[in-house]
Amino acid sequence: MKSQDVRKQFLDFFASNGHLIVPSAPIVLKDDPTLMFNNSGMAQFKEYFLGNATPKSNRIADTQKCLRVSGKHNDLEDVGFDTYHHTMFEMLGNWSFGDYFKKEAINWAWQLLTEVYKIPKENLYVSVFEGNPDENVPFDQEAWDIWKELIDEDRIILGNKKDNFWEMGDQGPCGPCSEIHVDIRSAEEKALVSGKSLVNNDHPQVVEIWNNVFMEFNRKADGSLEKLPAQHVDTGMGFERLCMALQGKTSNYDTDVFTPLIEKVEQITGLKYTSNEVLNISEEQNKTNIAIRVVVDHVRAVAFAIADGQLPSNTGAGYVIRRILRRAIRYGFTFLNTKEPFINQLVAVLANQMGEFFPEIKSQQQLVTNVIREEEASFLRTLDQGLQLLENVVAETKGATVSGTKAFELYDTFGFPIDLTALILREKGFELDEAGFNAxxxxxxxRSRAASEVSTEDWSVLIPGNVETFVGYDQSESDVKITRIRKVDSKKDGILYQIVLDNTPFYPEGGGQVGDKGTLVSANETIEIIDTKKENNLILHFTKQLPENVNVGFVAKVNQDLRSLSSRNHSATHLMHQALRSILGTHVEQKGSLVNPNYLRFDFSHFAKMTETELQQVEDFVNARIQEQLPLIERRNIPFAQAVQEGAMALFGEKYGDHVRAIKFGESMELCGGIHVKNTAEIWHFKIVSEGAVAAGIRRIEAITSDAVKAHFASYENTLNEVKTALKNPQDILKAVHSMQEENAKLTKQIEALVKDKVKNLKASLIAEIQEINGVQFLAKQVDLNPEGAKDLAYELGNLGNNLFLVLATADEEKPMLTCYVSKELVAEKNLNAGQVVRELGKFIQGGGGGQPFFATAGGKNVAGIQQALEKAVEFVK
Structure with a gap:
């Protein structure tokens, strides 16, 4: 059975049993501060389990893209070494929100596996929660009794809390679960060892394929459990493992989920992958297999993350994606001998394979390919640089053990993988101080954990059952009551309080726009709201001060000045998006944005640096729309399909509901939940302040509007006046500047000629000062030259013979500089290295530097240390 059919049959089965089939949410989460990525099928439904929103159906089924590489669920280091762990995987799931419970969920699971997929019953085992007296949670008798009607009792296993009690996190909905495991070993293996003894023991052919979670409890901050008001079902079946069982394979990587990607890697590298059925493979072949598994797994995670809007970067979720990709590049570099970018070539295979069900990978194929290619090229350069740095570390090492701290510097500062460091050191006969690295x-x-520690108390609910409403599109003030409060203590922000209101005019951070600030005012006090965010469909108002009386009425007042500035920047962002698509082409798509009171930032797909003409055209386009005084046409709660059909732009990577809000200014129409001006005239003026690259195929524009533009022009006028004063108020400023530039060019040429004459004169006098030490022509001398002159002098002297070791020092403008020249013959014969020399001598001038083995320089800030550095230089040849 092909993998596409496996997925289809699952969804068809639950559709026939009254489930609404919904699409996968993006793999990257943008509206849940507690998670970086969707790491389970239930993540997109958290607000339903928490009772903060009403699902469109009480029965839902889907296949969710999941990523487990950070936090509690982290499978990254297992990937490649075994045959069933993955970074990205699909989770097939069916859900009940207060509808059916254990009986239906268990019976449907059994029916699908044994009657539709026709997995032999004798290959299946199930587990039931054994209970936990310490937490007052009983044995799951109900699940046991249901399973007894379907399967022999000797195939039912009792599971502990670790294996059979599922929790969303430290707090929140949780409950016992019932897992289904499949034994895909050969008949001979089954006859020797019972599959029951191998369940949950990390056997690669006795694996969990389905987990039925029965949400019955809520975990409170103090660790206690309370019954939920409604019972829910949350199930998840590993798509890749299911395909392995149905396709008669003993490895996920031998299924058609991965074989097309593996075949492409084989084609590119000329190496062969051996399936899991092959016995007694060599150690070398095993390394190749692991590397290929790493590459084909990781490209899926990275490609879908980029398609969903997360670019590789140095922080947060972007850093995780970069780390996954770099792990794949490194395995290719070390074990597949790939010294050029190649992983990007797998994107086309992936798009062809999964594009029908996940159209985002098809529509974003070119962007994903470009970003991965650029990241590969960049990290391969880093690996080359790291190899050189590692050579230097080895050269400086006394003894046979390389410092773990030095190895950590390579890892932390340059991204050089520690296992590659250890491998190279072993090849050179060195040991790695692993204890030092680990420390x-x-x-x-x-340090990182301490900085991010957060302690969150339970909600104190003042008005039960209230459904909060947002009224901020129509008003900036509202009479409100506090419905719940909780305290949050973090190392970063200290103690804060999160307040939920019965209704609110405060816009919560989202869609790139920052959250509103303002106040809560009662008859006796004023509480400052410092930020507003959304979490699990609740709008949270952050404050440092807990109200003295939480039961009285308040007036919620948005800081209208800040909101007005943000709204102008947000509306300008929409107009700029329209301008970019009009001027550069419809390939332009938003890839990220930030809208705050001070400026706007907009990331978009485009293949080249924008020209000055194009930037001016964008500015002119937006300002023309401002001059037209276009009114805001806002449509709320319209069907998503209708909005798109009418021309509204939907952004990739965003999660939209069945009904949406559309914002229109003239021909610009986008789906958006943010705050906007009533008329484009309010924006006043639009000015681009920068344009640059973020990643391959992604550009970034930063721009300003309104008051910021006025301040920008005022600053330019002040600067211009200062220039006029410095030039003694000429009538024609431009002419005066050109005249000064011409004069400067003439003087520069004169100085260069004088320096060349000085170099020639110095050369003649320095030749006589060269002394021979151990067969090496040696000179260490301070000279009255600029750094460029010192370089010319070094090469002039170097051309005189084949065994010169030269260190020149300069102090031009009180900036010390060391220049080292080593004849190439000495580099080879005497193991002298100019880069190593200047790094050592640079310490005396409180600086450092580097270069090539035959020529290197080091700059510093301590002129007084020059003499010591020159005296130390002779030790390199003694």
């Missing part, structure tokens, strides 16, 4: 790594993790 440095642990110290960093401790």
């Amino acid at each position: 440095a790594m642990q110290e960093q993790k401790t």
Whole structure:
């Protein structure tokens, strides 16, 4: 059975049993501050389990793209070494929100597996929660009794809390679960060892394929459990593992989920992958297999993350994606001998394979390919640089053990993988101080963990059952009551309080726009709201001060000045998006944005740096729309399909509901939940302040409007006046500047000629000062030249013979500089390295530098240390 059919049969089965089939949410989460990525099928439904929103159906089924590489669920280091862990995987799931419970969920699971997929019953085992007296949670008798009607009792296993009690996190909905495991070993293996003894023991052919979670409890901050008001079902079946079982394979990577990608890697590298059925493979072949598994797994995670809007970067979710990709590049570099970018070539295979069900990978194929190619090229350069740095570390190492701290510097600063460091060191006959590396790594993790520690108390509910309403599109003030409060203590922000209101005019951060600030005012006090965010469909108002009386009425007042500035920037962002698509082409798509009171930032897909003419055209386009005084046409709560059909632009990577809000200014129409001006005239003026690259195929524009533009022009006028004063108020400023530039060019040429004459004169006098030490022509001398002159002098002297070791020092404009020249013959014969020399001598002038083995420079800030550095230089040849 092909993987596409496996997926289709699952969804068809639950559709026939009254489930609404919904699309996968993006793999990257933008509206849940507690998670970076969707790491389970239930993540997009959290607000329903928490009772903060009403689902469109009480029965839902889907296949969700999941990513487990950070936090509690982290499978990254297992990937490649076994045959069933993945970074990105599909989770087939069916859900009940207060509708059916254990009986229906278990019976449908059994029916689908044994009657539709026709998995032999004798290959299946199930587990039931054994209970936990310490937490007052009983044995799951109900699930046991249901399973007894379907399967022999000796195939039912009791599971502990770790295996059979599922929790969303430290707090929140949770409950016992019932897992289904499949035994795909050969008949001979089954006869020797019972599959029951291998369940939950990490056997690669006795694996969990389906988990039925029965949400019955809520975990409170103090660890206690309380019954939920409604019972829910949350199930998840690993798509890749299911395909393995149905296709008669003993490895996920031998299924058609991965074989097209593996075949492409084989074609590119000329190496062969051996399936899991092949026995007694060599150690070398095993390394190749692991590397290929890493590459084909990781490209899926990275490609879908980029398609959903997350670019590789140095922070947050972007750093995780970059780390996954770099792990794949490194395995290719080390074990597949790929020294050029190649992973990007797999994107076309992936798009062809999965594009029908996940259209985002098809529509974003070119962008994904470009970004991965650029990241590969960049990291391969880093690997080359790291190899050179590692050579230097080895050269400086006394003894046979390389410092773990130095290895950690390579890892932390340059991204050089530690296992590659260890491999190269072994090849050179060195040991790695692993304990030192681990200690440095642990110290960093401790610092990071301490900085991000957050303690969240339970909600104190003042008005039960209230459904909060947002009224901020129509008003900036509202009479409100507090419905719930909780305290949050973090190392970063200290103690804060999160307040939920019965209704609110405060816009919560979203769609790139920052959250509103303002006040809550009662008869006796004023509470400052410092931020507004959304979490699990609740609008949270952040404050440092807890109200003295939480039961009285308040007036919620938005800071209208800040909101007005943000709304002008947000509306200008829409107009700029329209301008970019009009001027550059319809390939332009928004890939990220930030809208705050000070400026706007907009990331978009485009293949080249924008020209000055194009930037001016964009400015002119937007300002023309401002001059036209276009009124806001806002349509709320219209069907998503209708809005798109009428021309509204939907952004990739965003999660839209069945009904949406559309914002229109003239011909610009986008789906958007943000705050906007009533008329484009309010924006006043639009000015681009920068344009640059973010990643391959992604550009970034930063721009300003309104008051910021006025301040920008005022600053330019002040600067211009200062220039006029400095030039003694000429009538024609431009002519005066050109005249000064011409004069400067003439003087520069004169100085260069004088320096060349000086170099020639110095050369003649320095030749006589060269002394021979151990067969090496040696000279260490301070000269009265600029750094460029010192370089010319070094090469002039170097051309005189084949065994010169030269260190020149300069102090031009009180900036010390060391220049080292080593004849190439000495580099080879005497193992002298100019880069190593200047790094050592640079310490005396409180600086550093580097270069090539035959020529290097180091700059510093301590002129007084020059003499010591020159005296130390002779030790390199003694």
